[in-house]
Structures are given as C-alpha cells and as structure tokens.
Amino acid sequence: MNKVKIPKNRLRKLKTFTLGQKPYELQGVNPKKVKNNFIDLCSNDYFGLSRDNDVIKASYEISLSEGLGSGSSRFITGSRPIHKLLETQLAEWLNQEKVLLFPSGFQANIAAVQGLANRNSIVIADKFIHNSLLVGVKAAGSKLVRFEHNDLKDLENKILKFNSSQKSILIIVESLYSMEGSIAPLKEIAGICKRYNVELLVDEAHAIGILGTEGKGLSFDLSDEITMLTGTFGKSFGSGGAFIACNSKIGEHLIQTSGAFRYTTALSPALSAGALKSLQKIKNNNEWGINLLMSSQKWKKEILRNLSYPVKGESQILSIIVGQEEKAILLQKHLEKNGFLAIAIRPPTVPVNESRIRLTIRRDLNLDILNNFISVLKTFK
C-alpha cells in the first residue's frame, strides 16, 4: 500500500458540502420556507422522484414482502418477479427486444462494452465519454481511439483509418454528455455507423426520461441503427440501478457471458419497484421532459444576461465556465454560503482552465429560486 502515491493536486475530500449539518431541498418549494436549508442545484434527481411518496411507498411495500436486498445473483435466488416486470415494461416502452437490469450504470456500461468488443476490436469513442465506458474498454482489452467531441468529420476519419484493419469496430457515444450538457448529433452518428457497417453503443444515462420522443431517449427513433443503449435509474428515475437495452440475440449473449451481469447481487427489489413506479410516472407525464428543457433554457438565458462567464449546455445540465480551479471553488463556496448547492467540477474531470460550476436544473425549480440565484451570482466578486 505504501507504493500508492496520489499526486497532491489530485487529492479530493469526500465531504465538500456541509451536507449532514443542514438539510437540503430537492424541489423548488417556497424559498421563504427553506431559508435555513440548501436548494439543490447539483443532483441528477431531475424530476425529484427520489422524494416522491408513491415511489417511496412502492419501494417500502415490496421490501416488506420480498426483503430489502435480493440476496444473490440473478442465477441463484436473486431473480424476482419485479425484475421481469421492470425489464418487460422498459423493453416495451423503448421498443427494444431485450432489457437487462444491473445494480449500477457503471456496471451496465462495463458489461455493454465487453458484450460488443474484445481484444480484436477497435473502440472509437467520443473524447468526453463517461469513465465507466473507458473502464469497459480496458476490461474488454480493445484498442481505444478517441474522436473530438461531437465531431462527425473526425469520427468518420477515424473509422476510415481503421476500417480496412480486419478488426471489428465499435463506436461509443453518450446522447447527452454529463459534464458538457451537450447533445450528440445521434442521427448523423448512426448514419455514419450504418454506412461503414460498424456497431454503435449509446449511453443514455442523462437523457432517459427527458430527451427524445416522450422522454424515451435519443436512441428511440433510431432503434434499428443502434446496437445497444444503456440507461440508469439513479438520475431522472430517482432510484438506483441501471439497464441495457438491445436485441434478443445480444441480450442472450450478455446473459450467458457477462461477468458484470452474472456475478453480482441482483438489483434490490426496493430499487426495482421504485424504478418501475417512476417509469409509470414518466410515461403518464410526457410533458415533464419538455418543460424541464424549457425551464433550463430560461435559466441559461438569465445567467448569461447577468454574468460575464460563458455558460455551456443545451439541456438540463448547464455549466458556468469560470476557468481556474480556485475560482470555481470560491464560487461554489459563495453559493453555499447563500443557500445553494452547486458543485465545482475541476480537472481531470473537465479540461484544464475549464473549471466550472455544474448546475442541474430540476422540475420544480421555480422563478423565485431562479431570481434568488441570479441575485446571489451578481454578488460574486
């Protein structure tokens, strides 16, 4: 263990906020009522479903009958009717042949890459894909090639470079990038993949429930052209766990071969039932995603109008780019002092000199909260 050296500038503290000392509000309730609390502007609980009574009740009730945890892997006693129900309903909603549940999105992404690539593959991935996908590429033993973020020409050039190598090629993108808040030109990417006959894996973690037709993600209208997609329940679903959606043949291949699927304790009944209830709510409230995107545009416009820093993001994920790490931390502290939780994101998570405050806009953040936030921002020196 003594050999493990962490560079000083990489040291992170787990507890950045005063969480635990003060309560925090997830939803935009009357700011007067929450003056002693924080307003959460950084979790991915986009619809506030983690605090929804029906979702909590579904998790609680199933725990009473089935136990809190599943107790073992899907191949032993871990498979429960709730898993089948959630998998079937998700598959139907997404118009996919097969859905498989995983305990986390990190794990689902590793399984997804390992299912589609191996030592003889070349993975061509967007420069900003999530760490879990990179870990998946390592686990698969594939050669990794990056293309510039959302750059179609660069993607095509990289495919052309390796297309005659006799190796199989897998392209990996996110539909909505978690740090940039940028949206992939998925239709064009899928078109390129089809033209060169290469596989495409899309991580829909931040898009599912929000973007695309009825919140079904950006892959939905391209399902014939996309090999596999992954989504998580830890964000818009307000629960935990994740899933892979694909055709039956690849699904069966994963069931038979994926260590990340086979050798892990199955998703808990509680989280599965919570995710199923959230799915029903999202299905019954198609307007949530659209309204969230509209509200996010308003936040972006107001921040830009009142602050001299650039703001990135085309969705519910917005970033105030302040540049230097120290400045980003100062802004985080200033917001915290004034009742807002919004986290500073620094290198290596984002490029050097692009440190930022990442904001996630959630369903019930109202105008009062926006106005209050803007006045606090204006007082930042």
Ligand SMILES: Cc1ncc(COP(=O)(O)O)c(C=O)c1O
């Ligand atoms: C783009 C992306 N993919 C995958 C994950 C992992 O999902 P989970 O939190 O369910 O492990 C995350 C979560 O941070 C993410 O942002």
